[in-house]
Amino acid sequence: MTLRRTTVLAAALAALLSFAGATQAQAPDWKKVRIAVEGAYPPFSEIGTDGKIKGFDIDIANALCAEMKAECTLVNQEWDGMIPALQARKFDAIVAQMSITEERQKSVLFTNKYSNTPAWLIAKAGTSADQSAAAWKGKKIGVQRTTTHDRFATEHFKNSEIVRYAKQDEVFLDLAAGRIDGVLCDSVSADMGFMKTPAGKGFARVGAPIDDPKIFGIGAGIAVRKTDTGLQQKLNAAIAAIRANGTYKKIQDKYFEFDVYGQ
């Protein structure tokens, strides 16, 4: 290649790199925090008609940032890619009803929990309340991929066909259409995200709420990178603060008639 062409190419490459947008170094003082939310898990996280994300998780995230006196940016991220994106430093924290489990703690660091809601098995109203693997033999159970519900269903309902979906609302769509016989998911998501909507008429909870700490963990926490212990401590302090000063209750009451913090 001629010298001229090489120079042009080098200039183009340099331009491209600068176009990639260098940002300031993330100093560990956490004045700016990027938080990932899912946007597809009503009522915790959903996209409104104006295209903006809203929900319980969003309000909690904003409240925590106000408490930490940090400037927060919310980033929309698909559930499947949450942890890899965190590792790749796309954002600094995940606020998406992510349960604190041993498995996940191998890859990320969690704060203390900020909510804890049990799992429900739901099906057409009138289905027997039997939750045993034998009762569900040969039936189809829908779950959202990569969730604790997926894990529980796979381990517990060994004789059933587990059908996996990328988004929770796809699971509900297929339940309404009769393609699957039951769904294992979060209680609030089932109740407010489906059964209380027109599409969810005629469906009810099967048996008691399910709570297996080994699989479901002790509640939902905020995930951060393992090296960011500073951020974890700040978030923990903020969670305690909003619990104490009533902000948590105010946000909770906006969405729910019951306590979502749990034991």
Place this chain on the structure above:
Amino acid sequence: MLHGYGASLLEGSLLTLAVAFASLAIALVLGLLGALAKLSRLRPLRWLAQTYTTLIRGVPDLVMMLTVFYGGQVLINYVGDRFGWGYVDIDPFVAGVLTIGFIFGAYITEVLRGAFLAVPAGQKEAALAFGMTPRQVLVRVVGPQMLRHALPGLSNNWLVMVKSTAIVSVIGLSDLMNRSAQAAGATHEPFMFYLAAGGMYLLFTSVSEWGFAALQRKLAIGVRQVAV
């Protein structure tokens, strides 16, 4: 009808178009270079182009996108840490455009290669017999004729590209597909929203096809179209 999600869908459409056009620019350049390399007499060039097209065409767009976005970021982090650059972010838009442009450069290489081969051999031979340099043959004789043959393949790939932009939703870009899915999920009315999204893409297609037809007519001047 759209439960108020209309404006959101429109915003997503604009982003879809932006990604598509930016990717097209990159893909055309790469495609032309690739096709010329594949048809050249130099074995290393042919080998390089062959590896490019085979590798890219061998891996699904989604996997490529994830690799560029997460893997590329990890790579830049590593290099950045070495040089003390601080944190350099790969903007999702840039990652998406680079990935899609890179992917479709390979497909367009094949289309252009097929188009070059479709120009009657005699044209190139006659031009060379007249004493034209290979560059002149390309620019004055083979190139213009090649374009006419390339159009169906190019139009196919453009259309595929516009729709492939949907995968950028995986890396957080709120394009048309992403927003339709959100709306469908929130309202439990998938039919309405996917129909609306389909309608929007169809609109993009209409304009594109009209443009390609006009281009085809212009390029086919002087060529008899025989009816069967």
Place this chain on the structure above:
Amino acid sequence: MDFDVILDSLPMYGQGALVTLALLALSLGFGMLLALPLAMLRSLPSPWAWRPVWAFTYVMRGTPLLVQVFLLYYGLAQFEVVRDSALWPLLRSAWFCAVAAFVLNTGAYTTEILYGAMRAVPGGEVEAAKALGMSRWTTFRRIILPSAFRRSLPAYGNEVVLMLHATSLASTVTLYDLTGAAREVNSRFYMPFEAFITAGVCYLLLTFVLVGLFRAAEARWLAPLTAR
């Protein structure tokens, strides 16, 4: 990166690969069956023949495959009247919905490829056939189609590879193909890189085989047309 887990999961990938190949074969087979008559209709002079075909390819090429799959699978199931109809046993099945969407989609694209190749057959050959008194059908069978198939090899090769990648969309409607297997591994072991790179390698191998087949086909059938 830990690949021991991947080695243990290879049977899952194997199962997924079989599903992918089945989807590909069904889609391409039925797609070609659909495309041949449509391409011939498309090249006829009468508007009653070519307009409907044009409209079909227009809509199918104009909307993303993902939208088509979702409309068929989720969209139709939304309606009570569909769920009570005689078609429900078919529409209920994810396999049927996915394959139907793929067939319609690749059928449309292949129609356009064949049609473009038919038009590229030198006019003189067609006129000579007419002068010799060949019927329209004989001209198709002996002059146009053989030539068109040859010329469409590069573009059709593209289409086959694109279809291979498109089958990964089947995993979005609960089917357990190669991408579905990767997602399963990711879901169980939280290892997205290893899981998806393995799937990528599998797709790459499959593509190698397909590209090799097409290159052999081109060498046999298209090479006579190139300039030496």
